């Protein structure tokens with residue numbers, strides 16, 4: 001399913017926001033205790049304790065929400081939900097700290113003023129630098145600090161308080177502009193990363209796929225087959241390899257042209273694909289030759305599948321220049337033996353079986369003769385002669 005790339009980026013930004021804010025789990029409780037101790041200069045100890053108690057609960061809650069988000073493996077469509085939950089949980093923290101203005105404010109008390117401004121400036125500076133990763137949450141985080149600044153003149157309507165409020169608001173606006181700029185840069189960086197990931201995925205796909213048929217290419221198939229071969233040896237499982245080759249395909253090209261030949265190749269491969277089991281790997285070795293790797297497959301099962309594929313290819317309805325065409329395939333089967341330490345001997349035997357099918361008239365399946373131990377058991381059998 002396609003997702004909105006901007007939604008993916010917003011989700012990545014929310015992760016960034018949470019990662020940065022998770023540092024708070026050590027610092028915020030400590031700062032809370034220091035500030036509560038200082039608060040006792042202007043409010044009774046019990047009030048400061050209540051403030052600290054609430055704030056510690058709020059910290060525990062937003063860290064719980066952050067962790068739940070990190071564990072949730074949320075997709076891009078869940079981002080608005082988590083952004084709201086996180087903004088709500090962290091908003092409570094912003095409210096608690098912004099409210100210090102009202103707890104500590106005292107008429108004509110210089111120390112209280114310094115405390116308020118210090119806490120408030122630090123709050124705005126920390127918020128804009130820590131929350132800028134996710135713009136919407138940053139804006140929500142800034143609501144309470146700004147409201148607290150606007151509320152200063154309500155405590156005492158004086159030019160001094162109005163000036164402080166304006167200075168604070170000016171500082172907040174400036175910090176917000178800087179935060180937005182940083183957010184623009186981080187968005188660009190995330191977009192670049194996203195584009196790179198898409199390009200790398202496309203390149204990897206192109207490097208492993210055959211453009212005409214969409215099958216895995218020779219290089220990928222051989223790597224996959226080598227891995228399957230080692231795994232089959234380790235677990236003593238049977239493994240079958242089929243080589244599938246189109247019959248008299250040159251005639252199609254010569255008579256109807258290369259484009260028509262491409263069409264036939266595509267149609268035959270589509271028919272083969274429709275008849276595969278999950279777990280089997282069909283690859284294009286080159287030209288009109290294909291290979292099918294069938295893990296945990298006995299000779300009887302491989303022969304049955306090969307026969308099904310042969311019939312499916314021959315049944316593909318093809319019409320070229322008004323003429324009905326029947327494109328057949330010849331299939332050779334080899335089963336993994338204990339002496340097949342590398343893929344080449346197994347492929348060689350499957351190739352020999354396929355050529356035997358060609359020489360015997362094409363449009364048929366040939367399997368190397370099973371030794372008694374090979375059928376339905378481990379790949380520890382002796383190599384057998386070809387059988388038709």
Ligand SMILES: Nc1nc2c(ncn2[C@@H]2O[C@H](COP(=O)(O)OP(=O)(O)OP(=O)(O)O)[C@@H](O)[C@H]2O)c(=O)[nH]1
Pocket residue numbers: 212245246247248249250251253257258259260261262265286287288358362
């Ligand atoms: N249209 C098209 N033709 C291809 C492609 N790859 C290989 N071929 C052609 O496939 C033909 C293979 O011819 P041959 O190797 O003589 O085999 P054949 O005619 O199928 O005969 P047998 O295999 O003996 O039955 C050649 O004409 C190649 O040019 C391809 O991607 N598209």
